[in-house]
Amino acid sequence: MDAFQDHYPENVSHCYGCGSKNKHGHQIKTHWEGDETVTRFTPEPYHTSVPGFAYGGLIASLIDCHSTGTAAAAMYRQEGRDMDSLPAFRFVTGSLHVDFLKPTPLGELTLRGTVKEIKGRKVVVECTVFAGDVATARGEVVAVQMPESFGQS
Numbered sequence: 001m002d003a004f005q006d007h008y009p010e011n012v013s014h015c016y017g018c019g020s021k022n023k024h025g026h027q028i029k030t031h032w033e034g035d036e037t038v039t040r041f042t043p044e045p046y047h048t049s050v051p052g053f054a055y056g057g058l059i060a061s062l063i064d065c066h067s068t069g070t071a072a073a074a075m076y077r078q079e080g081r082d083m084d085s086l087p088a089f090r091f092v093t094g095s096l097h098v099d100f101l102k103p104t105p106l107g108e109l110t111l112r113g114t115v116k117e118i119k120g121r122k123v124v125v126e127c128t129v130f131a132g133d134v135a136t137a138r139g140e141v142v143a144v145q146m147p148e149s150f151g152q153s
């Protein structure tokens with residue numbers, strides 16, 4: 001199945017969380033399931049915090065890139081456009097809030113996202129991390145369309 005990240009142009013495919021060109025990164029893949037967005041990811045043993053459990057920074061990073069990908073996909077969907085069409089929607093993280101609800105075990109995780117708000121250049125995404133049926137973390141991301149000036153000081 002085609003993932004949102006498969007449509008990212010090469011010059012924005014180096015992100016540690018979602019870039020297919022970053023061999024050290026998570027290379028997450030996200031797709032629609034109805035009105036939800038879904039990413040599945042299995043942490044490696046080196047993602048450990050307490051033995052048997054995943055590091056919180058990893059969880060935050062997965063929520064981050066799941067949500068920025070969701071923001072882009074939601075904008076394309078709202079406009080009824082294909083994700084390869086121009087002009088491209090590219091989102092960066094304005095804010096990332098994570099609540100760690102329960103310890104997250106080192107097994108397969110499922111992230112489920114919903115779009116809470118689309119306003120101008122901003123998309124607010126809620127994302128829940130599940131280990132099996134158990135919600136172990138919940139995040140909210142404010143994703144903002146990347147300004148032309150991004151990276152220039």
Ligand SMILES: CCCCCCCCCCCCCC(=O)SCCNC(=O)CCNC(=O)[C@H](O)C(C)(C)COP(=O)(O)OP(=O)(O)OC[C@H]1O[C@@H](n2cnc3c(N)ncnc32)[C@H](O)[C@@H]1OP(=O)(O)O
Nearest residue numbers: 007008012015072089090091092093094095122142144147
């Ligand atoms: C095919 C798809 C392609 C996709 C490619 C994907 C690229 C891959 C990359 C993957 C990346 C992976 C992830 C990464 O790692 S991204 C890397 C980490 N993030 C950054 O480095 C971002 C740095 N910050 C900035 O560049 C700017 O500050 C941004 C762009 C965020 C906003 O500055 P800008 O001056 O442009 O925005 P605005 O002032 O006009 O505000 C616009 C709206 O946004 C709201 N707002 C702003 N900031 C915040 C905040 N902190 N909390 C809450 N809300 C905030 C603001 O209230 C307003 O809403 P409203 O008041 O109108 O309601």
